[in-house]
Amino acid sequence: MIHGVGGHILWVDLTKGSIEKRPLDEDMIKEYLLGAGYLSRILFDHIPKGIDPLSEKNVLGMATGLLTGSMFPQASRHVIAGLSPLTDVWGESHAAGFWGAELKFAGYDAIVFTGASKNPVYLNIKDEDVQLLDAESAGVWGKDVFETDDILKAKHGKRIRTLSIGQAGENRVRFAAVMNDRDRASARSGLGAVMGAKRLKAVSVRGTGKLDVADPKNYLKQIDVFHKRMMANPFTPGRIKYGTTSLLELMQHIGRLPSYNMKQGVFDGFEKISGDAINQNYFVKARADFSCLQRCGRYTAVRTGPYAFEGGAPEFETQSSMGSRCGNDNLESVLFGHHLANQYGIDTISLGATISWAMEAWDEGLLTAEDTGGIDLSWGNHESMINLTRMIALREGFGDVLAEGSARAAQKIGRGTEKFVMTVKKQEIAGQEPRAQKSMGLAAVTSARGADHLYSFPVLDEAGFDEDIKERFGEQYLPEMADRLNPKYKGIMVKECEDFMVMVESVGLCKYGTQIPPEFYYDDVALALKIHNGLDLTGKDLQVIGERIVNLNRLFNARVGITRKDDCLPDRLTKVKAPLGPSAGEVVELDMMLDEYYTTRGWDLKTGLPLKETLKRLGLSRDA
Amino acid sequence: MTELKFVFGDPRVCSGCMTCSNTCSMFYYKVISPTRARNRVLRIEPALDFPLFCRNCEDAPCIKACPEQALMRTSKGVVIINNKKCVGHGECVKACPYYAIRIHPDTGKAFKCIQCGQCVERCPADAIWMTTESELAEKDQDGSMMDLYEQQKEEIYDKEDSI
Numbered sequence: 001m002i003h004g005v006g007g008h009i010l011w012v013d014l015t016k017g018s019i020e021k022r023p024l025d026e027d028m029i030k031e032y033l034l035g036a037g038y039l040s041r042i043l044f045d046h047i048p049k050g051i052d053p054l055s056e057k058n059v060l061g062m063a064t065g066l067l068t069g070s071m072f073p074q075a076s077r078h079v080i081a082g083l084s085p086l087t088d089v090w091g092e093s094h095a096a097g098f099w100g101a102e103l104k105f106a107g108y109d110a111i112v113f114t115g116a117s118k119n120p121v122y123l124n125i126k127d128e129d130v131q132l133l134d135a136e137s138a139g140v141w142g143k144d145v146f147e148t149d150d151i152l153k154a155k156h157g158k159r160i161r162t163l164s165i166g167q168a169g170e171n172r173v174r175f176a177a178v179m180n181d182r183d184r185a186s187a188r189s190g191l192g193a194v195m196g197a198k199r200l201k202a203v204s205v206r207g208t209g210k211l212d213v214a215d216p217k218n219y220l221k222q223i224d225v226f227h228k229r230m231m232a233n234p235f236t237p238g239r240i241k242y243g244t245t246s247l248l249e250l251m252q253h254i255g256r257l258p259s260y261n262m263k264q265g266v267f268d269g270f271e272k273i274s275g276d277a278i279n280q281n282y283f284v285k286a287r288a289d290f291s292c293l294q295r296c297g298r299y300t301a302v303r304t305g306p307y308a309f310e311g312g313a314p315e316f317e318t319q320s321s322m323g324s325r326c327g328n329d330n331l332e333s334v335l336f337g338h339h340l341a342n343q344y345g346i347d348t349i350s351l352g353a354t355i356s357w358a359m360e361a362w363d364e365g366l367l368t369a370e371d372t373g374g375i376d377l378s379w380g381n382h383e384s385m386i387n388l389t390r391m392i393a394l395r396e397g398f399g400d401v402l403a404e405g406s407a408r409a410a411q412k413i414g415r416g417t418e419k420f421v422m423t424v425k426k427q428e429i430a431g432q433e434p435r436a437q438k439s440m441g442l443a444a445v446t447s448a449r450g451a452d453h454l455y456s457f458p459v460l461d462e463a464g465f466d467e468d469i470k471e472r473f474g475e476q477y478l479p480e481m482a483d484r485l486n487p488k489y490k491g492i493m494v495k496e497c498e499d500f501m502v503m504v505e506s507v508g509l510c511k512y513g514t515q516i517p518p519e520f521y522y523d524d525v526a527l528a529l530k531i532h533n534g535l536d537l538t539g540k541d542l543q544v545i546g547e548r549i550v551n552l553n554r555l556f557n558a559r560v561g562i563t564r565k566d567d568c569l570p571d572r573l574t575k576v577k578a579p580l581g582p583s584a585g586e587v588v589e590l591d592m593m594l595d596e597y598y599t600t601r602g603w604d605l606k607t608g609l610p611l612k613e614t615l616k617r618l619g620l621s622r623d624a
Numbered sequence: 625m626t627e628l629k630f631v632f633g634d635p636r637v638c639s640g641c642m643t644c645s646n647t648c649s650m651f652y653y654k655v656i657s658p659t660r661a662r663n664r665v666l667r668i669e670p671a672l673d674f675p676l677f678c679r680n681c682e683d684a685p686c687i688k689a690c691p692e693q694a695l696m697r698t699s700k701g702v703v704i705i706n707n708k709k710c711v712g713h714g715e716c717v718k719a720c721p722y723y724a725i726r727i728h729p730d731t732g733k734a735f736k737c738i739q740c741g742q743c744v745e746r747c748p749a750d751a752i753w754m755t756t757e758s759e760l761a762e763k764d765q766d767g768s769m770m771d772l773y774e775q776q777k778e779e780i781y782d783k784e785d786s787i
Contacts, residue, residue: 293641295641
């Protein structure tokens with residue numbers, strides 16, 4: 001018996017309005033863990049080939065990890081997955097908060113939604129009592145994320161935890177987020193639009209149960225060791241002080257800060273939107289999620305003016321996407337923009353990147369006031385950026401074009417605007433100018449969910465982790481692997497990081513603490529799974545599970561037609577030399593890194609798909 | 625008699641991570657469950673996280689309220705509940721102005737913080753302390769922290785909806 005879990009999965013058929021409670025499949029846990037791995041398996045088996053992601057045939061999964069709700073540092077996470085309406089491939093997104101732990105206390109580890117409801121509904125869970133309720137008569141349909149939370153709390157009690165979409169999800173904006181606990185976002189892959197298409201507004205949860213751990217006698221003693229290590233890590237004080245906002249300065253210094261769409265990796269106005277600038281004038285408090293010791297969550301306030309607000313914001317990705325990427329050094333608009341995106345439920349990365357694409361097209365004279373309905377899209381026009389945020393969420397005017405994401409918008413407009421689209425598999429590249437860190441360029445193309453830095457999160461070449469590289473890979477890979485500008489060994493590194501990161505997302509831990517700083521590794525997770533869940537898995541077992549999940553995600557994508565030809569970056573990043581800054585003159589040597597990556601993975605060099613023997617070793621087949 | 629001790633925390637510093645509650649339910653009941661922790665942590669917007677504990681009142685209305693005389697103060701000044709005498713009818717819960725005593729969902733008996741300090745040791749934000757009334761007054765000289773408790777009292781001590 002597996003300890004420390006809720007024990008059941010809810011299967012909700014939205015077409016029929018029926019709810020079924022199924023026990024956790026313990027055999028599947030041994031092969032895929034929970035969280036991202038478990039959903040990878042379920043959705044591979046249940047999402048038919050060739051469907052429209054916004055049709056009722058899509059299946060939407062929400063799952064906690066094996067350690068979510070435990071006392072392991074940062075064990076606060078859940079994952080949302082389905083076929084992505086932005087990329088048309090595997091879609092997956094994660095968030096921290098309290099919702100995941102609460103779901104476990106209610107007795108559930110995951111929820112799978114099939115079909116689509118005719119009328120807007122929300123799922124309300126109070127321990128054993130699980131009901132689909134009318135979202136229109138409850139007054140939440142059409143409301144933003146904060147209003148939805150307020151209304152559901154007034155109705156079901158202040159102690160519920162809410163996950164919901166805002167107007168962007170309802171309006172099927174292709175990069176709509178699924179929000180929880182007000183300002184936590186499962187933002188990438190546009191799965192908020194899948195909720196909207198299913199007419200599922202929210203999942204509110206109250207759980208008063210308990211997690212009975214496998215080794216209660218030694219539990220606190222071992223947790224104390226993990227806690228002490230986390231608190232003693234030299235990264236922890238900085239994380240508490242700045243969250244991820246101080247990354248902005250670091251990225252400027254290595255020329256990795258996407259600026260003016262992704263023309264360059266340095267931004268003159270960086271100091272104005274930096275972590276220090278936020279701390280000086282707007283920072284209110286560092287906030288944590290369940291069991292989180294690092295509290296990177298920021299709570300900020302702009303007290304006066306057009307951008308006045310108070311709430312959870314921002315983090316590095318938004319500083320770059322709505323700041324430097326749009327050529328915008330008006331910090332108040334960046335903070336407010338992040339707040340608005342939370343309120344409407346939008347991915348700030350794709351939002352800023354899509355607007356910055358339009359700004360570059362405007363700058364090149366390819367987009368005019370006629371296209372935008374009179375909106376001026378000059379670089380740094382923060383008023384337009386804020387207006388467009390609202391217009392995208394509500395699909396008004398030019399916002400309706402941008403709500404499709406930059407790749408589709410460019411296709412519609414044409415006129416050469418396509419070459420300014422900075423996407424992989426139609427998802428906008430996040431805040432890592434890859435010409436300044438080659439591993440990030442590779443990671444963006446190999447990620448199962450389209451352009452993404454987190455699926456692999458190859459940060460070991462970012463800031464002097466030579467010792468960790470030595471430990472994880474061996475001394476023979478130094479110094480090349482630690483050199484962010486050297487493409488050598490990056491295929492090996494990205495592969496290793498992907499296996500580890502999908503495993504981390506399957507146990508519900510945070511990438512902060514496992515990957516940056518790399519404090520906890522496979523053996524630590526194995527020990528946690530032993531004392532919390534009673535699972536006897538070695539670090540090596542966990543690595544193989546990670547590898548299995550990555551291969552299964554690749555098979556999912558192969559089924560919708562993805563091959564090596566799709567694993568590519570925009571020409572700007574592979575053919576045009578970085579024009580300015582510390583990484584000037586660099587391009588991403590993608591093909592060479594990809595060759596190394598496929599070889600290391602045991603994937604075919606020509607097709608980029610897993611070889612038969614690789615699948616056999618992992619207990620998979622083409623039909624999985 | 626030495627001054628009574630109790631655990632208290634600053635809602636401006638507390639990050640809301642629940643480590644105190646999780647420590648408590650694990651230490652005493654071998655489970656992770658905020659509902660089974662002897663304290664509570666409530667997040668109240670904007671930006672406040674209240675870690676809430678027994679205040680160890682001088683007059684201890686909970687002791688007087690119990691018709692079974694199940695509550696008593698030990699020689700160390702801690703108010704404890706005698707499980708053999710407690711029948712769980714909840715008079716102490718009603719009497720406590722801070723909702724610091726609740727009925728345990730599994731045992732059906734009253735339970736409360738007994739100032740053991742396990743949570744204080746583990747708070748990653750150093751937001752909670754074992755303290756006394758006079759020490760607290762010293763720490764909060766401008767009264768701004770206590771003001772927050774006063775301003776939010778309806779929500780943080782609401783017995784219907786606070787667990």
